[in-house]
Amino acid sequence: LFSTLGRPLVVAALGAVVVSGALGVVFDRAIFARLRGASPIMLMIASFALGIAMRESVRAIWGPSPFFYKLLVLNIVSYGVVLSLTLHLLQLLMAAGLAHETAVMIAGAYGVALIVGKLLVGLALDRLPGALVAAVANLVLIGCLALFAVPSPGVVLSMIAVLLLGITYGMIGPTVPYLASRYLGMRSFGRLFGLACGAYAVAASVGPWLAGHVYDVTHSYRLFLLGNIPLALLAIALCATLGPYPDFAKSAR
Numbered sequence: 036l037f038s039t040l041g042r043p044l045v046v047a048a049l050g051a052v053v054v055s056g057a058l059g060v061v062f063d064r065a066i067f068a069r070l071r072g073a074s075p076i077m078l079m080i081a082s083f084a085l086g087i088a089m090r091e092s093v094r095a096i097w098g099p100s101p102f103f104y105k106l107l108v109l110n111i112v113s114y115g116v117v118l119s120l121t122l123h124l125l126q127l128l129m130a131a132g133l134a135h136e137t138a139v140m141i142a143g144a145y146g147v148a149l150i151v152g153k154l155l156v157g158l159a160l161d162r163l164p165g166a167l168v169a170a171v172a173n174l175v176l177i178g179c180l181a182l183f184a185v186p187s188p189g190v191v192l193s194m195i196a197v198l199l200l201g202i203t204y205g206m207i208g209p210t211v212p213y214l215a216s217r218y219l220g221m222r223s224f225g226r227l228f229g230l231a232c233g234a235y236a237v238a239a240s241v242g243p244w245l246a247g248h249v250y251d252v253t254h255s256y257r258l259f260l261l262g263n264i265p266l267a268l269l270a271i272a273l274c275a276t277l278g279p280y281p282d283f284a285k286s287a288r
Contacts, residue, residue, distance in 0.1 A: 115239075116180075120179070123247065217281075
C-alpha cells in the first residue's frame, strides 16, 4: 500500500511494520484475549478465520469499484454499533436505573421489533432506493442512541429505545448485502460477501468490547452512546454519496 502511494522502500517497510503491529494488538485484545485457555483447535480455527477475512479484505480493497470503500465503512459502522447495543442491552437498561425484572421485560420486545424491521425493509427496498433505506436505518439508530443516553429514561423511553434498536437491526441486516449486489454487481458479489463477513466479525468483536471497556472505565455507557452518533451521521453521509445504481449490463456492452 505504501509503495503504491509513491513512498520510498524504507518508509513503506516501516509503515508496514507499524500497521501490522497495531493490527496485531487490536486483534489480540479484541479476539484472542477472550480465548485464553481455550483448546488449540479453537485457537487454530480463530486464526484461520481471521487470516481468511484479512486476505479477502486486502483483495477487495484493491478492487476497481469506488463504492466498495463506502459500503465497507457503512457495514462496519452500522453493524458495530447495533451489535454493541444488542449484546449489552440488558446491562444497558439496568445501568439506566431499571430493575432486573423490568429490564428483562423491556428487552423481550427487541425480538418483535426485529421482525417488524425486516418486514419494513423488505417493502422499502422494493419501492425506494437502497441508499435512502440505509440512511433512514441509521437515522433511526441515532434516535435509539439518543434515547439510551438520556439519564434515568424510565420505562417508556427505554421501551421506545429498544423498539428502535430492533427495527434498526432488522433494517440493516438485509440492506447491506442488497446494496452490495446493486452497486458492485453480481460478478463481485461473492468477493464482497466474503469481505462483509470479515468486516462483520471485526465489528462484532471490537464494538461490544469497546462498549464494555468504556463502561468499566467510566461506569456508564453514555460516552459510548454519544460517541457513536457521529459515526451514524458518517454512515448517512456515505449513503448520500452512493448515487444511482450502476447499469452493469450497459457497461458490459
